[in-house]
Amino acid sequence: MISINMNGKVAIVTGSASGLGKAIALRFAQAGADVVVADINISSALETAEEIKSLGRNAITFQIDTRDAESFSKLIEAATENLGGLDFMINNAGIGMMKPIDEFSVDEIDRLIDINLKGTIHGCKAALAYMMPRNSGRIVNLSSIAVKMASPYSSVYAGAKAGVIAFTAALAREAASANININAICPGIIRTDMWEKQLNEMAGEGNEEEKAKAFAAFTDTIPLRRPQEPEDIANMALFLCSDLANNITAQTFAVDGGATV
């Protein structure tokens, strides 16, 4: 029987207080890993950590704003000092925002690029400083279906997430000599807090019927005729960090029910 055993391994998951990051953190813990729950939202991060501990694994929280490059070295230190090392870095923290380009403020453009692209770059750089001398480690970066869908109003987000794909591929070629695999995932459409915020903007907070209709407009075009679940993305992240994926690097994988080809 094939199974994924992460006993004795340590993962950092950014943005793991909620949504996909939380599902990824829990999936790694279910496979036996200890986890650093890193997020800007520390109260929800503590809840994720408690859930991990209830699975019998060790978990610590670390408050981070992924825009702050300097704080990443402290994050790596927290993992190595408290959990004994770092095997997997999952750069998941991100924000979404959809609107016509003329309605974006400079600050909003900066936030989208700083968190979605530069935060991922900072996370990879810090993780590699630890992993490269050890010739060991895996990194997974979260991009998006938005890159290939080219939906109107998602231009800035899509641009930042396209950067994640290019960055991942080039960096993976650089890290390959140190036996480190780096890949990206393009999640499809998952109704996390990110989507809730977007649907509130589109249909009005509390207007659940209109929100459901607005969400269906996006999910109706998915060939498998259903949205994705956070666990779908978590499964891909776990696979990419497992021995089953030893020879997979510099790639991007869509988990989107066939929405992009």
Ligand SMILES: NC(=O)c1ccc[n+]([C@@H]2O[C@H](COP(=O)([O-])OP(=O)(O)OC[C@H]3O[C@@H](n4cnc5c(N)ncnc54)[C@H](O)[C@@H]3O)[C@@H](O)[C@H]2O)c1
């Ligand atoms: N939900 C989807 O349909 C979808 C689709 C494609 C890609 N993604 C990507 O997946 C990732 C996770 O998204 P999600 O849907 O779980 O969103 P979410 O809003 O549910 O969770 C994002 C998490 O990141 C944290 N975060 C935000 N900014 C941060 C910062 N500067 N520093 C540290 N933490 C920060 C939040 O506090 C939150 O816990 C994001 O990168 C997102 O772009 C999501």
